[in-house]
Amino acid sequence: MQIKNFKMDQSLKELTEHRTVVLPxxxxxxxxxxxxxxxxxxxxxxxxxxxxxxxxxxxxxxxxxxxxxxxxxxxxxxxxxxxxxxxxxxxxxxxxxxxxxxxxxxxxxxxxxxxxxxxxxxxxxxxxxxxxxxxxxxxxxxxxxxxxxxxxxxxxxxxxxxxxxxxxxxxxxxxGFEPEYDRTEMQKNRRIKHMLQWIHTHYTEKIKLDDIARAGQLSRSECCRYFKRILKTTPLSYVTEYRIQKSLVLLQQAESNVTEVAYQVGFNSTSYFIDQFRKSMKITPLAYKKSKKMDDGS
The missing domain is CATH 2.60.120.280 (Regulatory protein AraC)
Structure with a gap:
Protein backbone atom coordinates (compact mmCIF):
# COMPACT_ATOMS: atom_id res chain seq x y z
CA MET A 1 0.00 0.00 0.00
CA GLN A 2 1.16 3.55 -0.74
CA ILE A 3 -0.22 6.87 0.48
CA LYS A 4 -0.17 9.16 -2.57
CA ASN A 5 -1.83 12.17 -0.94
CA PHE A 6 -0.82 12.74 2.68
CA LYS A 7 -3.69 14.06 4.80
CA MET A 8 -2.43 16.27 7.61
CA ASP A 9 -3.99 18.56 10.18
CA GLN A 10 -3.05 22.23 10.48
CA SER A 11 0.09 21.42 12.51
CA LEU A 12 1.38 19.04 9.77
CA LYS A 13 0.53 16.05 11.96
CA GLU A 14 -0.34 13.22 9.62
CA LEU A 15 -3.96 12.07 10.02
CA THR A 16 -3.51 8.57 8.59
CA GLU A 17 -4.17 5.90 11.20
CA HIS A 18 -1.08 3.71 11.01
CA ARG A 19 -2.30 0.26 11.94
CA THR A 20 -3.35 -3.08 10.56
CA VAL A 21 -6.56 -4.69 11.78
CA VAL A 22 -4.91 -5.99 14.94
CA LEU A 23 -1.53 -4.26 15.21
CA PRO A 24 -0.76 -0.57 16.04
CA GLY A 176 22.58 5.10 19.06
CA PHE A 177 23.09 7.93 21.51
CA GLU A 178 22.65 8.38 25.21
CA PRO A 179 19.39 10.36 25.39
CA GLU A 180 19.69 14.08 26.14
CA TYR A 181 16.95 16.61 26.80
CA ASP A 182 17.60 20.18 25.69
CA ARG A 183 14.77 22.54 26.68
CA THR A 184 15.83 25.02 24.00
CA GLU A 185 15.51 22.33 21.33
CA MET A 186 12.10 21.29 22.67
CA GLN A 187 10.88 24.89 22.58
CA LYS A 188 12.26 25.39 19.06
CA ASN A 189 10.38 22.33 17.86
CA ARG A 190 7.14 23.58 19.43
CA ARG A 191 7.56 27.06 17.95
CA ILE A 192 8.13 25.92 14.37
CA LYS A 193 5.10 23.62 14.64
CA HIS A 194 3.00 26.52 15.97
CA MET A 195 4.08 28.77 13.07
CA LEU A 196 3.39 26.06 10.50
CA GLN A 197 0.02 25.36 12.08
CA TRP A 198 -0.88 29.05 11.85
CA ILE A 199 0.10 29.17 8.16
CA HIS A 200 -1.88 26.02 7.37
CA THR A 201 -4.94 27.46 9.09
CA HIS A 202 -4.74 30.89 7.43
CA TYR A 203 -3.12 30.22 4.02
CA THR A 204 -6.27 31.32 2.15
CA GLU A 205 -6.00 34.77 3.80
CA LYS A 206 -3.54 37.62 3.39
CA ILE A 207 -0.45 36.68 5.43
CA LYS A 208 2.28 38.98 6.70
CA LEU A 209 5.61 38.09 8.23
CA ASP A 210 4.47 39.72 11.50
CA ASP A 211 1.55 37.26 11.69
CA ILE A 212 3.82 34.22 11.36
CA ALA A 213 6.35 35.58 13.86
CA ARG A 214 3.57 36.29 16.37
CA ALA A 215 2.35 32.69 16.12
CA GLY A 216 5.80 31.51 17.20
CA GLN A 217 6.20 34.28 19.80
CA LEU A 218 9.29 35.46 17.95
CA SER A 219 10.63 38.65 16.42
CA ARG A 220 10.53 38.99 12.62
CA SER A 221 14.27 38.38 12.31
CA GLU A 222 14.22 35.36 14.63
CA CYS A 223 11.23 33.94 12.75
CA CYS A 224 13.20 34.19 9.50
CA ARG A 225 16.18 32.48 11.13
CA TYR A 226 13.95 29.58 12.28
CA PHE A 227 12.60 29.00 8.78
CA LYS A 228 16.00 29.34 7.14
CA ARG A 229 17.62 26.96 9.61
CA ILE A 230 14.89 24.31 9.77
CA LEU A 231 13.05 24.55 6.44
CA LYS A 232 15.82 26.08 4.28
CA THR A 233 13.48 28.80 3.02
CA THR A 234 11.89 32.10 4.09
CA PRO A 235 8.51 32.24 5.86
CA LEU A 236 6.72 33.92 2.94
CA SER A 237 8.33 31.61 0.37
CA TYR A 238 7.03 28.71 2.45
CA VAL A 239 3.54 30.24 2.35
CA THR A 240 3.71 30.51 -1.45
CA GLU A 241 4.92 26.91 -1.84
CA TYR A 242 2.26 25.62 0.56
CA ARG A 243 -0.46 27.40 -1.43
CA ILE A 244 0.83 25.83 -4.65
CA GLN A 245 0.82 22.38 -3.08
CA LYS A 246 -2.77 22.91 -1.88
CA SER A 247 -3.74 23.92 -5.41
CA LEU A 248 -2.68 20.55 -6.87
CA VAL A 249 -5.70 18.69 -5.49
CA LEU A 250 -8.08 21.47 -6.55
CA LEU A 251 -6.69 21.56 -10.10
CA GLN A 252 -7.49 17.87 -10.48
CA GLN A 253 -11.18 18.50 -9.90
CA ALA A 254 -13.01 18.44 -13.25
CA GLU A 255 -15.09 21.55 -12.58
CA SER A 256 -12.23 23.77 -11.34
CA ASN A 257 -10.52 26.52 -13.31
CA VAL A 258 -7.16 28.21 -12.77
CA THR A 259 -8.52 31.59 -11.65
CA GLU A 260 -10.85 30.08 -9.06
CA VAL A 261 -8.12 27.83 -7.70
CA ALA A 262 -5.69 30.76 -7.44
CA TYR A 263 -8.08 32.70 -5.21
CA GLN A 264 -9.14 29.62 -3.24
CA VAL A 265 -5.57 28.98 -2.08
CA GLY A 266 -4.82 32.59 -1.18
CA PHE A 267 -3.33 34.25 -4.27
CA ASN A 268 -4.87 37.63 -5.11
CA SER A 269 -3.63 37.58 -8.71
CA THR A 270 -4.09 34.82 -11.29
CA SER A 271 -0.99 35.89 -13.21
CA TYR A 272 1.15 35.76 -10.04
CA PHE A 273 -0.24 32.30 -9.23
CA ILE A 274 0.62 31.07 -12.74
CA ASP A 275 4.13 32.54 -12.50
CA GLN A 276 4.84 31.01 -9.06
CA PHE A 277 3.26 27.68 -10.05
CA ARG A 278 5.48 27.48 -13.14
CA LYS A 279 8.60 28.25 -11.08
CA SER A 280 7.74 25.54 -8.55
CA MET A 281 6.26 22.79 -10.75
CA LYS A 282 8.05 23.52 -14.08
CA ILE A 283 4.65 23.52 -15.77
CA THR A 284 1.69 25.93 -15.93
CA PRO A 285 -1.42 25.25 -13.81
CA LEU A 286 -3.51 24.69 -16.96
CA ALA A 287 -0.99 22.25 -18.44
CA TYR A 288 -0.87 20.44 -15.09
CA LYS A 289 -4.67 20.21 -15.02
CA LYS A 290 -4.77 18.86 -18.59
CA SER A 291 -2.02 16.30 -17.86
CA LYS A 292 -3.92 14.96 -14.85
CA LYS A 293 -7.11 14.76 -16.91
CA MET A 294 -5.24 12.63 -19.47
CA ASP A 295 -3.80 10.44 -16.71
CA ASP A 296 -7.34 9.74 -15.53
CA GLY A 297 -8.30 8.76 -19.08
CA SER A 298 -11.09 11.33 -19.20
Missing part, protein backbone atom coordinates in the same frame (compact mmCIF):
# COMPACT_ATOMS: atom_id res chain seq x y z
CA UNK A 25 1.57 -0.27 13.06
CA UNK A 26 1.43 -0.04 9.27
CA UNK A 27 3.69 -0.94 6.38
CA UNK A 28 3.86 1.10 3.15
CA UNK A 29 5.65 0.51 -0.13
CA UNK A 30 6.44 4.03 -1.29
CA UNK A 31 7.57 5.22 -4.71
CA UNK A 32 8.38 8.87 -4.07
CA UNK A 33 7.55 10.27 -7.52
CA UNK A 34 4.07 8.71 -7.41
CA UNK A 35 3.02 11.03 -4.60
CA UNK A 36 0.62 13.76 -5.72
CA UNK A 37 3.29 16.37 -4.94
CA UNK A 38 6.10 14.48 -6.65
CA UNK A 39 7.79 14.18 -3.25
CA UNK A 40 6.82 13.24 0.32
CA UNK A 41 5.74 16.53 1.94
CA UNK A 42 6.82 17.76 5.35
CA UNK A 43 4.82 16.07 8.11
CA UNK A 44 5.13 14.41 11.51
CA UNK A 45 3.37 11.73 13.52
CA UNK A 46 3.51 10.13 16.95
CA UNK A 47 4.66 6.81 15.48
CA UNK A 48 8.33 6.03 15.02
CA UNK A 49 9.28 5.35 11.40
CA UNK A 50 11.61 2.70 10.01
CA UNK A 51 12.70 3.03 6.37
CA UNK A 52 14.52 0.61 4.04
CA UNK A 53 15.50 1.88 0.57
CA UNK A 54 14.83 -0.95 -1.90
CA UNK A 55 15.74 0.96 -5.07
CA UNK A 56 17.38 4.29 -5.92
CA UNK A 57 18.26 7.02 -3.46
CA UNK A 58 16.44 9.79 -1.62
CA UNK A 59 17.18 12.99 0.23
CA UNK A 60 15.42 12.97 3.59
CA UNK A 61 15.02 15.99 5.83
CA UNK A 62 14.46 15.28 9.52
CA UNK A 63 13.96 18.45 11.54
CA UNK A 64 16.99 20.59 10.53
CA UNK A 65 19.14 17.81 9.10
CA UNK A 66 19.31 16.58 5.51
CA UNK A 67 20.67 13.15 4.71
CA UNK A 68 21.07 11.09 1.55
CA UNK A 69 19.90 7.49 1.93
CA UNK A 70 20.89 5.01 -0.78
CA UNK A 71 19.74 1.60 -1.93
CA UNK A 72 20.19 -0.99 0.83
CA UNK A 73 20.38 1.68 3.57
CA UNK A 74 17.66 2.85 5.92
CA UNK A 75 16.56 5.26 8.59
CA UNK A 76 15.05 5.35 12.03
CA UNK A 77 12.97 8.54 12.38
CA UNK A 78 11.89 9.35 15.91
CA UNK A 79 8.39 10.14 17.12
CA UNK A 80 7.24 13.73 16.61
CA UNK A 81 10.04 14.73 14.22
CA UNK A 82 9.22 16.80 11.15
CA UNK A 83 10.36 14.94 8.03
CA UNK A 84 10.05 14.87 4.25
CA UNK A 85 11.68 13.01 1.35
CA UNK A 86 12.48 13.66 -2.28
CA UNK A 87 13.90 11.43 -4.98
CA UNK A 88 17.49 11.98 -6.04
CA UNK A 89 18.92 11.70 -9.56
CA UNK A 90 15.62 10.46 -11.04
CA UNK A 91 16.46 7.10 -9.48
CA UNK A 92 12.84 5.92 -9.21
CA UNK A 93 13.36 5.67 -5.46
CA UNK A 94 11.22 2.99 -3.83
CA UNK A 95 11.28 2.18 -0.13
CA UNK A 96 9.59 0.14 2.56
CA UNK A 97 8.26 2.24 5.41
CA UNK A 98 7.07 0.97 8.80
CA UNK A 99 5.18 3.33 11.08
CA UNK A 100 4.98 1.87 14.58
CA UNK A 101 3.29 3.11 17.73
CA UNK A 102 5.98 3.59 20.41
CA UNK A 103 3.75 1.66 22.85
CA UNK A 104 3.99 -1.41 20.60
CA UNK A 105 7.80 -1.52 20.53
CA UNK A 106 8.17 -3.17 23.95
CA UNK A 107 5.83 -4.40 26.64
CA UNK A 108 4.13 -1.91 28.95
CA UNK A 109 6.45 -2.92 31.79
CA UNK A 110 9.53 -2.02 29.73
CA UNK A 111 8.14 1.04 27.92
CA UNK A 112 8.88 3.61 30.66
CA UNK A 113 12.52 2.60 31.03
CA UNK A 114 13.54 1.61 27.52
CA UNK A 115 11.27 3.47 25.07
CA UNK A 116 9.89 6.71 26.52
CA UNK A 117 13.29 8.29 27.35
CA UNK A 118 14.45 7.72 23.77
CA UNK A 119 11.39 9.06 21.96
CA UNK A 120 11.62 12.21 24.11
CA UNK A 121 15.35 12.73 23.52
CA UNK A 122 16.30 15.89 21.64
CA UNK A 123 19.58 14.39 20.32
CA UNK A 124 17.90 11.41 18.65
CA UNK A 125 15.77 12.73 15.80
CA UNK A 126 17.02 9.98 13.48
CA UNK A 127 19.63 7.27 12.96
CA UNK A 128 21.11 6.32 9.57
CA UNK A 129 21.08 2.53 9.20
CA UNK A 130 24.06 1.18 7.22
CA UNK A 131 24.27 -2.45 6.04
CA UNK A 132 28.06 -2.29 6.55
CA UNK A 133 27.57 -2.04 10.33
CA UNK A 134 26.46 -5.28 12.04
CA UNK A 135 23.79 -3.56 14.15
CA UNK A 136 22.58 -1.57 11.12
CA UNK A 137 22.35 -4.71 8.97
CA UNK A 138 20.48 -6.54 11.74
CA UNK A 139 17.97 -3.68 11.92
CA UNK A 140 17.52 -3.52 8.14
CA UNK A 141 17.04 -7.30 7.95
CA UNK A 142 14.42 -7.07 10.69
CA UNK A 143 12.53 -4.34 8.76
CA UNK A 144 12.49 -6.63 5.72
CA UNK A 145 11.31 -9.55 7.88
CA UNK A 146 8.42 -7.49 9.27
CA UNK A 147 7.46 -6.45 5.74
CA UNK A 148 7.33 -10.11 4.65
CA UNK A 149 5.41 -11.17 7.75
CA UNK A 150 2.76 -8.50 7.13
CA UNK A 151 2.45 -9.60 3.50
CA UNK A 152 2.38 -13.37 4.04
CA UNK A 153 0.69 -13.51 7.46
CA UNK A 154 1.95 -16.96 8.50
CA UNK A 155 0.60 -18.50 11.73
CA UNK A 156 1.41 -16.36 14.76
CA UNK A 157 2.99 -13.67 12.58
CA UNK A 158 1.97 -11.02 15.13
CA UNK A 159 4.25 -12.60 17.72
CA UNK A 160 7.07 -12.86 15.18
CA UNK A 161 6.70 -9.12 14.45
CA UNK A 162 7.04 -8.24 18.14
CA UNK A 163 10.27 -10.27 18.26
CA UNK A 164 11.69 -8.38 15.26
CA UNK A 165 10.66 -5.00 16.72
CA UNK A 166 12.37 -5.84 20.02
CA UNK A 167 15.53 -6.72 18.08
CA UNK A 168 15.45 -3.42 16.18
CA UNK A 169 14.92 -1.41 19.35
CA UNK A 170 17.70 -3.19 21.22
CA UNK A 171 20.05 -2.44 18.30
CA UNK A 172 19.03 1.23 18.24
CA UNK A 173 19.43 1.96 21.94
CA UNK A 174 22.67 -0.01 22.18
CA UNK A 175 24.30 1.73 19.21
Missing amino acids: MACYETTINQNIHGYIPLHWHEEIQLVLIVKGEALFQINEDRITVREGEGLFINSGCLHMAEEMNQSGCFYICLNVSPHFVLSQELYTTFVYPYIQATNLSYLHLHPGQPWGKNSLDAILSIHRLLQQKPPFYEISITVQLSLIWQNLIRN
Whole structure:
Protein backbone atom coordinates (compact mmCIF):
# COMPACT_ATOMS: atom_id res chain seq x y z
CA MET A 1 0.00 0.00 0.00
CA GLN A 2 1.16 3.55 -0.74
CA ILE A 3 -0.22 6.87 0.48
CA LYS A 4 -0.17 9.16 -2.57
CA ASN A 5 -1.83 12.17 -0.94
CA PHE A 6 -0.82 12.74 2.68
CA LYS A 7 -3.69 14.06 4.80
CA MET A 8 -2.43 16.27 7.61
CA ASP A 9 -3.99 18.56 10.18
CA GLN A 10 -3.05 22.23 10.48
CA SER A 11 0.09 21.42 12.51
CA LEU A 12 1.38 19.04 9.77
CA LYS A 13 0.53 16.05 11.96
CA GLU A 14 -0.34 13.22 9.62
CA LEU A 15 -3.96 12.07 10.02
CA THR A 16 -3.51 8.57 8.59
CA GLU A 17 -4.17 5.90 11.20
CA HIS A 18 -1.08 3.71 11.01
CA ARG A 19 -2.30 0.26 11.94
CA THR A 20 -3.35 -3.08 10.56
CA VAL A 21 -6.56 -4.69 11.78
CA VAL A 22 -4.91 -5.99 14.94
CA LEU A 23 -1.53 -4.26 15.21
CA PRO A 24 -0.76 -0.57 16.04
CA MET A 25 1.57 -0.27 13.06
CA ALA A 26 1.43 -0.04 9.27
CA CYS A 27 3.69 -0.94 6.38
CA TYR A 28 3.86 1.10 3.15
CA GLU A 29 5.65 0.51 -0.13
CA THR A 30 6.44 4.03 -1.29
CA THR A 31 7.57 5.22 -4.71
CA ILE A 32 8.38 8.87 -4.07
CA ASN A 33 7.55 10.27 -7.52
CA GLN A 34 4.07 8.71 -7.41
CA ASN A 35 3.02 11.03 -4.60
CA ILE A 36 0.62 13.76 -5.72
CA HIS A 37 3.29 16.37 -4.94
CA GLY A 38 6.10 14.48 -6.65
CA TYR A 39 7.79 14.18 -3.25
CA ILE A 40 6.82 13.24 0.32
CA PRO A 41 5.74 16.53 1.94
CA LEU A 42 6.82 17.76 5.35
CA HIS A 43 4.82 16.07 8.11
CA TRP A 44 5.13 14.41 11.51
CA HIS A 45 3.37 11.73 13.52
CA GLU A 46 3.51 10.13 16.95
CA GLU A 47 4.66 6.81 15.48
CA ILE A 48 8.33 6.03 15.02
CA GLN A 49 9.28 5.35 11.40
CA LEU A 50 11.61 2.70 10.01
CA VAL A 51 12.70 3.03 6.37
CA LEU A 52 14.52 0.61 4.04
CA ILE A 53 15.50 1.88 0.57
CA VAL A 54 14.83 -0.95 -1.90
CA LYS A 55 15.74 0.96 -5.07
CA GLY A 56 17.38 4.29 -5.92
CA GLU A 57 18.26 7.02 -3.46
CA ALA A 58 16.44 9.79 -1.62
CA LEU A 59 17.18 12.99 0.23
CA PHE A 60 15.42 12.97 3.59
CA GLN A 61 15.02 15.99 5.83
CA ILE A 62 14.46 15.28 9.52
CA ASN A 63 13.96 18.45 11.54
CA GLU A 64 16.99 20.59 10.53
CA ASP A 65 19.14 17.81 9.10
CA ARG A 66 19.31 16.58 5.51
CA ILE A 67 20.67 13.15 4.71
CA THR A 68 21.07 11.09 1.55
CA VAL A 69 19.90 7.49 1.93
CA ARG A 70 20.89 5.01 -0.78
CA GLU A 71 19.74 1.60 -1.93
CA GLY A 72 20.19 -0.99 0.83
CA GLU A 73 20.38 1.68 3.57
CA GLY A 74 17.66 2.85 5.92
CA LEU A 75 16.56 5.26 8.59
CA PHE A 76 15.05 5.35 12.03
CA ILE A 77 12.97 8.54 12.38
CA ASN A 78 11.89 9.35 15.91
CA SER A 79 8.39 10.14 17.12
CA GLY A 80 7.24 13.73 16.61
CA CYS A 81 10.04 14.73 14.22
CA LEU A 82 9.22 16.80 11.15
CA HIS A 83 10.36 14.94 8.03
CA MET A 84 10.05 14.87 4.25
CA ALA A 85 11.68 13.01 1.35
CA GLU A 86 12.48 13.66 -2.28
CA GLU A 87 13.90 11.43 -4.98
CA MET A 88 17.49 11.98 -6.04
CA ASN A 89 18.92 11.70 -9.56
CA GLN A 90 15.62 10.46 -11.04
CA SER A 91 16.46 7.10 -9.48
CA GLY A 92 12.84 5.92 -9.21
CA CYS A 93 13.36 5.67 -5.46
CA PHE A 94 11.22 2.99 -3.83
CA TYR A 95 11.28 2.18 -0.13
CA ILE A 96 9.59 0.14 2.56
CA CYS A 97 8.26 2.24 5.41
CA LEU A 98 7.07 0.97 8.80
CA ASN A 99 5.18 3.33 11.08
CA VAL A 100 4.98 1.87 14.58
CA SER A 101 3.29 3.11 17.73
CA PRO A 102 5.98 3.59 20.41
CA HIS A 103 3.75 1.66 22.85
CA PHE A 104 3.99 -1.41 20.60
CA VAL A 105 7.80 -1.52 20.53
CA LEU A 106 8.17 -3.17 23.95
CA SER A 107 5.83 -4.40 26.64
CA GLN A 108 4.13 -1.91 28.95
CA GLU A 109 6.45 -2.92 31.79
CA LEU A 110 9.53 -2.02 29.73
CA TYR A 111 8.14 1.04 27.92
CA THR A 112 8.88 3.61 30.66
CA THR A 113 12.52 2.60 31.03
CA PHE A 114 13.54 1.61 27.52
CA VAL A 115 11.27 3.47 25.07
CA TYR A 116 9.89 6.71 26.52
CA PRO A 117 13.29 8.29 27.35
CA TYR A 118 14.45 7.72 23.77
CA ILE A 119 11.39 9.06 21.96
CA GLN A 120 11.62 12.21 24.11
CA ALA A 121 15.35 12.73 23.52
CA THR A 122 16.30 15.89 21.64
CA ASN A 123 19.58 14.39 20.32
CA LEU A 124 17.90 11.41 18.65
CA SER A 125 15.77 12.73 15.80
CA TYR A 126 17.02 9.98 13.48
CA LEU A 127 19.63 7.27 12.96
CA HIS A 128 21.11 6.32 9.57
CA LEU A 129 21.08 2.53 9.20
CA HIS A 130 24.06 1.18 7.22
CA PRO A 131 24.27 -2.45 6.04
CA GLY A 132 28.06 -2.29 6.55
CA GLN A 133 27.57 -2.04 10.33
CA PRO A 134 26.46 -5.28 12.04
CA TRP A 135 23.79 -3.56 14.15
CA GLY A 136 22.58 -1.57 11.12
CA LYS A 137 22.35 -4.71 8.97
CA ASN A 138 20.48 -6.54 11.74
CA SER A 139 17.97 -3.68 11.92
CA LEU A 140 17.52 -3.52 8.14
CA ASP A 141 17.04 -7.30 7.95
CA ALA A 142 14.42 -7.07 10.69
CA ILE A 143 12.53 -4.34 8.76
CA LEU A 144 12.49 -6.63 5.72
CA SER A 145 11.31 -9.55 7.88
CA ILE A 146 8.42 -7.49 9.27
CA HIS A 147 7.46 -6.45 5.74
CA ARG A 148 7.33 -10.11 4.65
CA LEU A 149 5.41 -11.17 7.75
CA LEU A 150 2.76 -8.50 7.13
CA GLN A 151 2.45 -9.60 3.50
CA GLN A 152 2.38 -13.37 4.04
CA LYS A 153 0.69 -13.51 7.46
CA PRO A 154 1.95 -16.96 8.50
CA PRO A 155 0.60 -18.50 11.73
CA PHE A 156 1.41 -16.36 14.76
CA TYR A 157 2.99 -13.67 12.58
CA GLU A 158 1.97 -11.02 15.13
CA ILE A 159 4.25 -12.60 17.72
CA SER A 160 7.07 -12.86 15.18
CA ILE A 161 6.70 -9.12 14.45
CA THR A 162 7.04 -8.24 18.14
CA VAL A 163 10.27 -10.27 18.26
CA GLN A 164 11.69 -8.38 15.26
CA LEU A 165 10.66 -5.00 16.72
CA SER A 166 12.37 -5.84 20.02
CA LEU A 167 15.53 -6.72 18.08
CA ILE A 168 15.45 -3.42 16.18
CA TRP A 169 14.92 -1.41 19.35
CA GLN A 170 17.70 -3.19 21.22
CA ASN A 171 20.05 -2.44 18.30
CA LEU A 172 19.03 1.23 18.24
CA ILE A 173 19.43 1.96 21.94
CA ARG A 174 22.67 -0.01 22.18
CA ASN A 175 24.30 1.73 19.21
CA GLY A 176 22.58 5.10 19.06
CA PHE A 177 23.09 7.93 21.51
CA GLU A 178 22.65 8.38 25.21
CA PRO A 179 19.39 10.36 25.39
CA GLU A 180 19.69 14.08 26.14
CA TYR A 181 16.95 16.61 26.80
CA ASP A 182 17.60 20.18 25.69
CA ARG A 183 14.77 22.54 26.68
CA THR A 184 15.83 25.02 24.00
CA GLU A 185 15.51 22.33 21.33
CA MET A 186 12.10 21.29 22.67
CA GLN A 187 10.88 24.89 22.58
CA LYS A 188 12.26 25.39 19.06
CA ASN A 189 10.38 22.33 17.86
CA ARG A 190 7.14 23.58 19.43
CA ARG A 191 7.56 27.06 17.95
CA ILE A 192 8.13 25.92 14.37
CA LYS A 193 5.10 23.62 14.64
CA HIS A 194 3.00 26.52 15.97
CA MET A 195 4.08 28.77 13.07
CA LEU A 196 3.39 26.06 10.50
CA GLN A 197 0.02 25.36 12.08
CA TRP A 198 -0.88 29.05 11.85
CA ILE A 199 0.10 29.17 8.16
CA HIS A 200 -1.88 26.02 7.37
CA THR A 201 -4.94 27.46 9.09
CA HIS A 202 -4.74 30.89 7.43
CA TYR A 203 -3.12 30.22 4.02
CA THR A 204 -6.27 31.32 2.15
CA GLU A 205 -6.00 34.77 3.80
CA LYS A 206 -3.54 37.62 3.39
CA ILE A 207 -0.45 36.68 5.43
CA LYS A 208 2.28 38.98 6.70
CA LEU A 209 5.61 38.09 8.23
CA ASP A 210 4.47 39.72 11.50
CA ASP A 211 1.55 37.26 11.69
CA ILE A 212 3.82 34.22 11.36
CA ALA A 213 6.35 35.58 13.86
CA ARG A 214 3.57 36.29 16.37
CA ALA A 215 2.35 32.69 16.12
CA GLY A 216 5.80 31.51 17.20
CA GLN A 217 6.20 34.28 19.80
CA LEU A 218 9.29 35.46 17.95
CA SER A 219 10.63 38.65 16.42
CA ARG A 220 10.53 38.99 12.62
CA SER A 221 14.27 38.38 12.31
CA GLU A 222 14.22 35.36 14.63
CA CYS A 223 11.23 33.94 12.75
CA CYS A 224 13.20 34.19 9.50
CA ARG A 225 16.18 32.48 11.13
CA TYR A 226 13.95 29.58 12.28
CA PHE A 227 12.60 29.00 8.78
CA LYS A 228 16.00 29.34 7.14
CA ARG A 229 17.62 26.96 9.61
CA ILE A 230 14.89 24.31 9.77
CA LEU A 231 13.05 24.55 6.44
CA LYS A 232 15.82 26.08 4.28
CA THR A 233 13.48 28.80 3.02
CA THR A 234 11.89 32.10 4.09
CA PRO A 235 8.51 32.24 5.86
CA LEU A 236 6.72 33.92 2.94
CA SER A 237 8.33 31.61 0.37
CA TYR A 238 7.03 28.71 2.45
CA VAL A 239 3.54 30.24 2.35
CA THR A 240 3.71 30.51 -1.45
CA GLU A 241 4.92 26.91 -1.84
CA TYR A 242 2.26 25.62 0.56
CA ARG A 243 -0.46 27.40 -1.43
CA ILE A 244 0.83 25.83 -4.65
CA GLN A 245 0.82 22.38 -3.08
CA LYS A 246 -2.77 22.91 -1.88
CA SER A 247 -3.74 23.92 -5.41
CA LEU A 248 -2.68 20.55 -6.87
CA VAL A 249 -5.70 18.69 -5.49
CA LEU A 250 -8.08 21.47 -6.55
CA LEU A 251 -6.69 21.56 -10.10
CA GLN A 252 -7.49 17.87 -10.48
CA GLN A 253 -11.18 18.50 -9.90
CA ALA A 254 -13.01 18.44 -13.25
CA GLU A 255 -15.09 21.55 -12.58
CA SER A 256 -12.23 23.77 -11.34
CA ASN A 257 -10.52 26.52 -13.31
CA VAL A 258 -7.16 28.21 -12.77
CA THR A 259 -8.52 31.59 -11.65
CA GLU A 260 -10.85 30.08 -9.06
CA VAL A 261 -8.12 27.83 -7.70
CA ALA A 262 -5.69 30.76 -7.44
CA TYR A 263 -8.08 32.70 -5.21
CA GLN A 264 -9.14 29.62 -3.24
CA VAL A 265 -5.57 28.98 -2.08
CA GLY A 266 -4.82 32.59 -1.18
CA PHE A 267 -3.33 34.25 -4.27
CA ASN A 268 -4.87 37.63 -5.11
CA SER A 269 -3.63 37.58 -8.71
CA THR A 270 -4.09 34.82 -11.29
CA SER A 271 -0.99 35.89 -13.21
CA TYR A 272 1.15 35.76 -10.04
CA PHE A 273 -0.24 32.30 -9.23
CA ILE A 274 0.62 31.07 -12.74
CA ASP A 275 4.13 32.54 -12.50
CA GLN A 276 4.84 31.01 -9.06
CA PHE A 277 3.26 27.68 -10.05
CA ARG A 278 5.48 27.48 -13.14
CA LYS A 279 8.60 28.25 -11.08
CA SER A 280 7.74 25.54 -8.55
CA MET A 281 6.26 22.79 -10.75
CA LYS A 282 8.05 23.52 -14.08
CA ILE A 283 4.65 23.52 -15.77
CA THR A 284 1.69 25.93 -15.93
CA PRO A 285 -1.42 25.25 -13.81
CA LEU A 286 -3.51 24.69 -16.96
CA ALA A 287 -0.99 22.25 -18.44
CA TYR A 288 -0.87 20.44 -15.09
CA LYS A 289 -4.67 20.21 -15.02
CA LYS A 290 -4.77 18.86 -18.59
CA SER A 291 -2.02 16.30 -17.86
CA LYS A 292 -3.92 14.96 -14.85
CA LYS A 293 -7.11 14.76 -16.91
CA MET A 294 -5.24 12.63 -19.47
CA ASP A 295 -3.80 10.44 -16.71
CA ASP A 296 -7.34 9.74 -15.53
CA GLY A 297 -8.30 8.76 -19.08
CA SER A 298 -11.09 11.33 -19.20
